[in-house]
Amino acid sequence: MTSYLIAIATSAGFYVLLALALNLQWGMTGLVNFGVAGLYALGAYASALATERLGLPVALALPLAAAVGALAALGLAGLSARLSGDYLAIVTLGFAELVRLAAMNEDWLTRGTRGMGIATRPLPDWLGREAYALAYLGLVLLAVLLAYWALERIRRAPFGRVLRAVREDPLVPATLGRDVQGFRLRAFALGGALMAVSGSLYAHWVLSISPDHFQTPVTIVTWMAVVIGGAGNNRGLVLGAALVIAVLEGTRFLGGVLPGLDAERLSALRIVLIGVLLIAAIRLRPQGLLPEPRIRAAELSATAAPQGDHRP
């Protein structure tokens, strides 16, 4: 049971990293990314290839994967440069499918659907099974903390303020002389790098990756974490991710309650539940559990007072 909980907490960590990255791209900057699974896959395969084929240690493979993710994200955002949400959505979705197709079909590189075994592990083997799992959880938590800290810094920094301005109305920062496209590209690339880091950590944890692991539900679950937690709020999405993983894992036990269902129907039912939950969350609480914190709201309302303020 303990090892089960450790495994769940570790995999929740991968999703928190993905959600933090998506929050930077979409929650803060307003760029829709339906290709989360693709960047995650890219990071996993890049890292796995670097360690297994090139013999690099994980400590080098991880930044390499991050660079690959950043480049891919840069290309995606550049492709749909001046285009709005709908186009970016379909382009990123198509990208994720293309990555999966390549992973399935480039057998010489990825071993296709049979899956690619990974022998390189980032932590020393002498730890033993239990301690290794616990230490890996610690490693993932460390990555989450680092990412969280960095993203909070960004959120409060001038860079983050410009990103939010770009989200709300790109015309305003453009008028103030900011390079809107440059900010969008940097936010998207940074998010892509973080998604790839999550993929790399995942790859060296499961030790065998196949295209099946990187299907669209990964993207959906990440979106759920951000939407339910509260877009623009890093604390909220950690809560959101925890909640979503709890629901995901909790519904595994539906099989005990509904014995008439076989594994296939059970997994279909779980996805139906997740989808309905997401639709309901968007309808009932679009701002999420913890809405985006307003920075110095008092100051803002003081300067905006002349309009629509009817205080005596």
Place this chain on the structure above:
Amino acid sequence: MMQLLLDALGAAAVVAPAAVGFSLLFALLGFANFAVGAYVAVGAFATWSANGLLGWPLLASAALAAVVTGLVVLACDAAVFRPLRGAPGWALLISSVALSFVLENLLRLAFRGEVRGFDLPLARPLVFGDLRVPPDLLWSVGVAAIALVAVLLGLRLLPWGRALRAAADDMALAAVRGIPVDRLRAGAAVLGGALAGLSGTLAGMNLAIEPGLGWALTVPVIAAAILGGIGSAPGAVLGALLIALAEELAARFLSPAYRPGVGFVALALALLLRPQGLLGRPVAGGRDR
């Protein structure tokens, strides 16, 4: 070469009705509905239920599937999208992806994931010189062409078609002129759904019928609609033809495995070269509404 064009025509017949349906839904409901692929899967299973379970002839099953899918899309619109009217674009976009997963897995719950096919008589392809024409292909191209011509002519010539295009152009102005906008939206949902349902029937003839069939068609269908100029129905047909041709070329000269990725690459190129679409009006960035 002729063979390649012929095969492309067959593939376009599958994508084009759904792409026109997507365009209609986009124009009238105002967002990119990513559930269009799931609607296609609903159409495929509705056809299979009539044809494989009840033993109806395929043409009658196709008609039934169009009606069923139209009603399913209407119901989904009422349950999911109408309450979100006025919500930001992302809310509709993500809800449609979630809806697509709900529908796909409801199909999986009801029919399981196993692969099925229609009950069709085996027929020898007609051979003209070195051209091989399977009768199925003639049938599906014929049905798609008749349906599409009827819809495009209806949009152009009939009063409801003009009203629909007027509403798509400027909803508020149409409402002021006394066009029953809400009824038009419902009509667009049913018509768009029926077209997606037809795509489902035709996809079921070419591909294995399984719940994931719709998701696999999502990118080509939306890519076709964007390629032709989003919101333009004739553009969507043209986009479908081009995507299908690109798919056949890629399958022939690269590798058939990458066929599903072609839509994405074509779309990426199109966005780089002509962001307003082939038949779209030039716009200053953003989408054209």
